[in-house]
Amino acid sequence: MKRSTLLGLLALPLSAALIAAPWAHALIAARATPQLQVPHGWPAPHYNFAANPVTPAGFALGRRLFYDPILSRDGSVSCGNCHQQFAAFAHLDHRVSHGIGGVNGKRNTPGLFNLAWQPELMWDGSVHQLELQPVAPISNPLEMGGSLALAVDKLRGDASYPRLFAAAFGSPGVDSQRLLRALAQFTGTLVSADSHYDRAMQGREAFTPQEHAGLDLFREHCAACHREPLFSDFSYRNNGLDAAPRDAGRALVSGHPGDQGLFRVPSLRNVALTAPYMHDGRYDSLQQVLDHYTSGIQSSPTLDPLLANGITLNAGQRRALLAFLDSLTDDSFIHDRRFAQPHD
Amino acid sequence: MADRAARLLAAAWLLSLAGCSLGGAPAGLPLRIEISHVVGDAPLQLGNTYRTAAGDSWSAERLRYYLSNFRLRRADGSWFVNPQSADSSRGYFLVDEADGASKQFQIGPVPAGSYSGLEFLVGVDAARNGAGAQTGTLDPARGMFWTWNTGYIFFQFDGHSPQSGDAEHALSYHVGGGGGATAHSVFLPLPAPVEVTADTSAELHLHADLARLFDGAHALHPASLFTAMDAAAAAQIADNSAGLYRIDHVHRLPKAGLAEGS
Structure with a gap:
C-alpha cells in the first residue's frame, strides 16, 4: 500500500511534466495515428505502405483532404460528403452517389474499410491500386467534376496546405503523388475488424x-x-x-x-x-x-x-x-x- | 603488427580504387536521342491534311506518347540497360509533338563501347503501370492516365478525318491503360556501330512516320475505326504505333557538345 501511494505521488508530477514535453505531443500524435495492422488470421494486404509509410502528419493531411471539398471543381463536394463514417463510409439512404451541381452518379457509394486488402477497387474493378483511386471521383463529371491537375493547383494556392504537405513529406512541394499518398494513408488505414x-x-x-x-x-x-x-x-x-x-x-x-x-x-x-x-x-x-x-x-x-x-x-x-x-x-x-x- | 598494417594499407588502396570507379568519374557519357515526327519524307504539321494508301484523309491535332525502358545492344550481343529508378520518373519520356523540348532527351550515362542497336517500349512497363502514384513525366495530372480503367495512356493520337464515323469526324486513337496492358517493344538496328568513348558520344536522330500509323502492319480505315480507347479496339493501333520508328541518322557528339541543351 505504502509503496503504491509513493509511486502515485511520484507519477503525478511526472506525468504532468511528460505532457508538457514536446516529444510527448509527438507521442500523443503517434497514438492518434492508425497503422495498418493485419488482424489475426487475415491474409497479407495488397497495399502495404512500404513506399508510403504512415506518419502522424501524413495521416492528418489525408484525413483533412478526405473531408475537404477543395478537391472538387467548384469546392462543393468532399469525399466525406458521400462516404459517411456513421454508415461505415457508405452514403446512407442514397441509391447512387451525388456529385457537384446536384447531379446523380451511376452507382451506389460503397462503404470504405479494409481497402488495403482489396486487389482492385470500384464496383467494376476499374482502379488497380489504392493510391490511384481518388483520381476517378476527382475527375468524374458526375462526382467531383474537376481534374487532378486542378486539385493540385488549388492546394498549391491554399493558405495552409503547402505547410501541411511540407510537414507530411519532409520538404516543400505539393504534387499529385503527395496528394494521393496522403489520402491513401487515411483510406488505407480504415480497418474494420472489431465487430x-x-x-x-x-x-x-x-x-x-x-x-x-x-x-x-x-x-x-x-x-x-x-x-x-x-x-x-x-x-x-x-x-x-x-x-x-x-x-x-x-x-x-x-x-x-x-x-x-x-x-x-x-x-x-x-x-x-x-x-x-x-x-x-x-x-x-x-x-x-x-x-x-x-x-x-x-x-x-x-x-x-x-x-x-x-x-x-x-x-x-x-x-x-x-x-x-x-x-x-x-x-x-x-x-x-x-x-x-x-x-x- | 607490421603484417596487420600492410593488410590495412592494402584494404585502403582497394577502397580508393573502388572509389575512383564507382563514386568518382562518371561511368560514361549521356547519349542523346532526338525524334522528328514525319509523314513520308515531310515533317508532320498539326492540322495539315494527309492521305492514306486507301485514299482516306486524316489530320493530327495532338500526338503524345511515352517511351521508356531504353536499352543499347553491344556488338557482342550484351546490353546496356538505361537506368530507371522506382522513386522518380527517370528513364520515362513523355514525347509531345506540340512541345519541342520533349522531342530531345538523353539516356545514360552510357559506358564506353560499340553499340549496334537501340530498343525501347512505346508506353510504360506493367510493373510501373501498376505501382501507384508517380511523379515527373509519369505524374497522372499530365492527363496521360486513364481513370475508368487505371493505367497510363501509352500512345495518344487525336485528329480528324472526313471519313470518320464520329458525329464530328474526330479520330481518337488511344492505346494503353490498365488491366496489365503490355507496351510494345521496338528494336532499331543502328546503320553503323556507334562508338561511345571517354570524350565522344552520339545523337541518334529518330523519325516517327505517322503515315505508318494508318498504313503499317494493319491498314486502318477511319470509317470503321475512329475511336479506340480500350485494349481490344486499340490492338491494331498499338501494333502500328510500334512500327513508326526508324533511325534516320546518327551524329557523333563530342563531350563539349553534350553540355548544351538537355
Whole structure:
C-alpha cells in the first residue's frame, strides 16, 4: 500500500511534466495515428505502405483532404460528403452517389474499410491500386467534376496546405503523388475488424444461438462469394438482378462480353449500416436483399452458376441470417475519432 | 603488427580504387536521342491534311506518347540497360509533338563501347503501370492516365478525318491503360556501330512516320475505326504505333557538345 501511494505521488508530477514535453505531443500524435495492422488470421494486404509509410502528419493531411471539398471543381463536394463514417463510409439512404451541381452518379457509394486488402477497387474493378483511386471521383463529371491537375493547383494556392504537405513529406512541394499518398494513408488505414463476429471468433464474446444458426446458414449459402474473414472473395459476379443488365459493369473494364452485368462481390462487414444495397442501390433493406436471393433471381447468360437456383430460407432461417449479418457491425470503427471529420 | 598494417594499407588502396570507379568519374557519357515526327519524307504539321494508301484523309491535332525502358545492344550481343529508378520518373519520356523540348532527351550515362542497336517500349512497363502514384513525366495530372480503367495512356493520337464515323469526324486513337496492358517493344538496328568513348558520344536522330500509323502492319480505315480507347479496339493501333520508328541518322557528339541543351 505504502509503496503504491509513493509511486502515485511520484507519477503525478511526472506525468504532468511528460505532457508538457514536446516529444510527448509527438507521442500523443503517434497514438492518434492508425497503422495498418493485419488482424489475426487475415491474409497479407495488397497495399502495404512500404513506399508510403504512415506518419502522424501524413495521416492528418489525408484525413483533412478526405473531408475537404477543395478537391472538387467548384469546392462543393468532399469525399466525406458521400462516404459517411456513421454508415461505415457508405452514403446512407442514397441509391447512387451525388456529385457537384446536384447531379446523380451511376452507382451506389460503397462503404470504405479494409481497402488495403482489396486487389482492385470500384464496383467494376476499374482502379488497380489504392493510391490511384481518388483520381476517378476527382475527375468524374458526375462526382467531383474537376481534374487532378486542378486539385493540385488549388492546394498549391491554399493558405495552409503547402505547410501541411511540407510537414507530411519532409520538404516543400505539393504534387499529385503527395496528394494521393496522403489520402491513401487515411483510406488505407480504415480497418474494420472489431465487430461482435470478430470478438466471438476470438472467444472474447459469445454468439447467441440465433446468431450461431445464422453463421451456419451464412457458411452454407453465402460464404462461397462473401468469403471470411474479409467477407468477399473480390471476384466479379452477376447476382441475377436483371435479365438484361442495364449497367455493363465489369465488361466496361475488361471488354469481355461474358462480363456483362458482373460487379465486385462487396464485403458484408458493416452491412447493416450501408443501406441501400447493390451496385445501383435498388434495395433499401436487407429484407429486400434476402427476398432477391430467395425469389428474385433473374436468369441471363452471365448469371453466376452458384445462384442458378437461388437460395431457400424459411422465416426462422431468415431471422437467424439477419441476426448474424447484424453481428458484422463494427461500432468501434464507426465511432473511431481518428477517422472523424477534423475540427481545426 | 607490421603484417596487420600492410593488410590495412592494402584494404585502403582497394577502397580508393573502388572509389575512383564507382563514386568518382562518371561511368560514361549521356547519349542523346532526338525524334522528328514525319509523314513520308515531310515533317508532320498539326492540322495539315494527309492521305492514306486507301485514299482516306486524316489530320493530327495532338500526338503524345511515352517511351521508356531504353536499352543499347553491344556488338557482342550484351546490353546496356538505361537506368530507371522506382522513386522518380527517370528513364520515362513523355514525347509531345506540340512541345519541342520533349522531342530531345538523353539516356545514360552510357559506358564506353560499340553499340549496334537501340530498343525501347512505346508506353510504360506493367510493373510501373501498376505501382501507384508517380511523379515527373509519369505524374497522372499530365492527363496521360486513364481513370475508368487505371493505367497510363501509352500512345495518344487525336485528329480528324472526313471519313470518320464520329458525329464530328474526330479520330481518337488511344492505346494503353490498365488491366496489365503490355507496351510494345521496338528494336532499331543502328546503320553503323556507334562508338561511345571517354570524350565522344552520339545523337541518334529518330523519325516517327505517322503515315505508318494508318498504313503499317494493319491498314486502318477511319470509317470503321475512329475511336479506340480500350485494349481490344486499340490492338491494331498499338501494333502500328510500334512500327513508326526508324533511325534516320546518327551524329557523333563530342563531350563539349553534350553540355548544351538537355
